[in-house]
Amino acid sequence: xxxxxxxxxxxxxxxxxxxxxxxxxxxxxxxxxxxxxxxxxxxxxxxxxxxxxxxxxxxxxxxxxxxxxxxxxxxxxxxxxxxxxxxxxxxxxxxxxxxxxxxxxxxxxxxxxxxxxxxxxxxxxxxxxxxxxxxxxxxxxxxxxxxxxxxxxxxxxxxxxxxxxxxxxxxxxxxxxxxxxxxxxxxxxxxxxxxxxxxxxxxxxxxxxxxxxxxxxxxxxxxxxxxxxxxxxxxxxxxxxxxxxxxxxxxxxxxxxxxxxxxxxxxxxxxxxxxxxxxxxxxxxxxxxxxxxxxxxxxxxxxxxxxxxxxxxxxxxxxxxxxxxxxxxxxxxxxxxxxxxxxxxxx
Amino acid sequence: xxxxxxxxxxxxxxxxxxxxxxxxxxxxxxxxxxxxxxxxxxxxxxxxxxxxxxxxxxxxxxxxxxxxxxxxxxxxxxxxxxxxxxxxxxxxxxxxxxxxxxxxxxxxxxxxxxxxxxxxxxxxxxxxxxxxxxxxxxxxxxxxxxxxxxxxxxxxxxxxxxxxxxxxxxxxxxxxxxxxxxxxxxxxxxxxxxxxxxxxxxxxxxxxxxxxxxxxxxxxxxxxxxxxxxxxxxxxxxxxxxxxxxxxxxxxxxxxxxxxxxxxxxxxxxxxxxxxxxxxxxxxxxxxxxxxxxxxxxxxxxxxxxxxxxxxxxxxxxxxxxxxxxxxxxxxxxxxxxxxxxxxxxxxx
Numbered sequence: 001x002x003x004x005x006x007x008x009x010x011x012x013x014x015x016x017x018x019x020x021x022x023x024x025x026x027x028x029x030x031x032x033x034x035x036x037x038x039x040x041x042x043x044x045x046x047x048x049x050x051x052x053x054x055x056x057x058x059x060x061x062x063x064x065x066x067x068x069x070x071x072x073x074x075x076x077x078x079x080x081x082x083x084x085x086x087x088x089x090x091x092x093x094x095x096x097x098x099x100x101x102x103x104x105x106x107x108x109x110x111x112x113x114x115x116x117x118x119x120x121x122x123x124x125x126x127x128x129x130x131x132x133x134x135x136x137x138x139x140x141x142x143x144x145x146x147x148x149x150x151x152x153x154x155x156x157x158x159x160x161x162x163x164x165x166x167x168x169x170x171x172x173x174x175x176x177x178x179x180x181x182x183x184x185x186x187x188x189x190x191x192x193x194x195x196x197x198x199x200x201x202x203x204x205x206x207x208x209x210x211x212x213x214x215x216x217x218x219x220x221x222x223x224x225x226x227x228x229x230x231x232x233x234x235x236x237x238x239x240x241x242x243x244x245x246x247x248x249x250x251x252x253x254x255x256x257x258x259x260x261x262x263x264x265x266x267x268x269x270x271x272x273x274x275x276x277x278x279x280x281x282x283x284x285x286x287x288x289x290x291x292x293x294x295x296x297x298x299x300x301x302x303x304x305x306x307x308x309x310x311x312x313x314x315x316x317x318x319x320x321x322x323x324x325x326x327x328x329x330x331x332x333x334x335x336x337x338x339x340x341x342x343x344x345x346x347x
Numbered sequence: 348x349x350x351x352x353x354x355x356x357x358x359x360x361x362x363x364x365x366x367x368x369x370x371x372x373x374x375x376x377x378x379x380x381x382x383x384x385x386x387x388x389x390x391x392x393x394x395x396x397x398x399x400x401x402x403x404x405x406x407x408x409x410x411x412x413x414x415x416x417x418x419x420x421x422x423x424x425x426x427x428x429x430x431x432x433x434x435x436x437x438x439x440x441x442x443x444x445x446x447x448x449x450x451x452x453x454x455x456x457x458x459x460x461x462x463x464x465x466x467x468x469x470x471x472x473x474x475x476x477x478x479x480x481x482x483x484x485x486x487x488x489x490x491x492x493x494x495x496x497x498x499x500x501x502x503x504x505x506x507x508x509x510x511x512x513x514x515x516x517x518x519x520x521x522x523x524x525x526x527x528x529x530x531x532x533x534x535x536x537x538x539x540x541x542x543x544x545x546x547x548x549x550x551x552x553x554x555x556x557x558x559x560x561x562x563x564x565x566x567x568x569x570x571x572x573x574x575x576x577x578x579x580x581x582x583x584x585x586x587x588x589x590x591x592x593x594x595x596x597x598x599x600x601x602x603x604x605x606x607x608x609x610x611x612x613x614x615x616x617x618x619x620x621x622x623x624x625x626x627x628x629x630x631x632x633x634x635x636x637x638x639x640x641x642x643x644x645x646x647x648x649x650x651x652x653x654x655x656x657x658x659x660x661x662x663x664x665x666x667x668x669x670x671x672x673x674x675x676x677x678x679x680x681x682x683x684x685x686x687x688x689x690x691x692x693x694x695x696x
Contacts, residue, residue: 020434020435021436039434039435040435063401064431064434066431082431105402105403129404129406150423151406151408151424151427169408169410190412191410191411191412191423209410209421210412232464
């Protein structure tokens, strides 16, 4: 096992606090701002270098803000919350540009397309209950709502933004964002909690209520299951190269090699250091390091493919709700159940 | 660590057939409540009349696990909603869940015993079933959900009593008590009830099972008695009784209860084998069970309660001067009274 004496020290860069559980954190596309949201309904935008508060919206969403996402130009931030609304904020002036009803009591998930969709620019996908709606960069409606038979639990743009993937407990549905039509569906008998497509689009993984990971090879259509996790699998993240998938179950992170024929028959690398249930995972957008956080507040940075895979460890003041690398991978934001926002780097 | 140190938030489930008065009861709790922070999880067809801050709509999503075994069904919508509610620091004092008229209370209850995250922050306090006294006579026989909701209940509000005759009311209540002698039945008009009778009742709490003990024992004994009476009637052979008997019999094939009350000590191994087999083979049909047992060689009383295959049991306190005795009750569907009695008695030393 790793001996902690070999761990690299952590430099705590800055720290801030919202007044309750942090439900979302997002670095701006250029890495110059960090935005966070809390269950009390606060949304804050910080200067990424010094942590100075640029804007603090005390009641961005009554009863809590659940999601936030920077528009790809970095000039606006979209937020959604338990008031059933979504809002688009001008990041510089801190003003609400538009505000819309999302179509259900809770607006839960947001995702901007990474590329422009046809001639419509970047589109924002928003889910509220069983409905998914699309919105343009200025925040106008971009078509009819798509309705699903169950509550939407995850949203993602895949295949370079050409397709929208929508997960409910019973399936992952691939939709054409221009027509809303279903192009493909991956039904599951195990109730789906979360999904992760490999950046290559070849692999679809879902984390499930029955403590398993369900794997689809979207090229061949074959499926497999990885069972025996110590808890339901909520966190699933891909390495940018589409080779490694990290999944958490209980207090262990398992990293699967998905090269070639995929993870079947292979043994995952187990990352064991956290003393409590893992609650957050994130791979560096441009690098190879994996960050993890657990409910006791422990935060770890791993290089999973190396023998000495634990690089560094730290602790924040309450259970970790998110870990998020800055776009350049230099900074890691870790957020807590008590509202703490801690930005750190590994030396 | 965050939430584990704090006491779980009690959850009350309100069930009942369409139009029975669930929403009236819910509104009553919300308006009469003084100072309690209440979150309401309401079915998608629900309509809350009062201006209450935290109402979340749910879409009754059943998660089937282990190939759809009835005992492994949980409510995905509740898991999702409760996970979000527990994030708040200013936690709620009470969560109320109003189900649809056709909801099966089984998956709702099982959610609170099987999902680790839910268990950590919430505890099922009780299932309150509102029954429409005027129409339930029609639904007893043709609506499975009405029988299930009565069978699962800790508290039953026999509502709209102003719309039926006292004789009719007696008949309905007798029938309800036969299906579920464990539940407390309250007669109400417009669901008017002292909130202490529906909230914080500890229906699934083993510690609290003790507080209810006299009633509970009485329920098991009454049930026992009742059964003997039936036999008497049968032998008497009067027309009127035969008719009733037939009616009851039809009913016995569906939701009913079996109470066992007997002195004597139990053989621990035999008891454990018998209960294990019973739950494995008949767990699907057992809605609720509760009991106090006298196990040979043990100074402590053994108390247990369960839903379907899930059972929670432990020694609670020494028998002391109290006479050692066994009292248990099963409520469920198609229960085999004779087999349960014989099976249990075969565990006696």
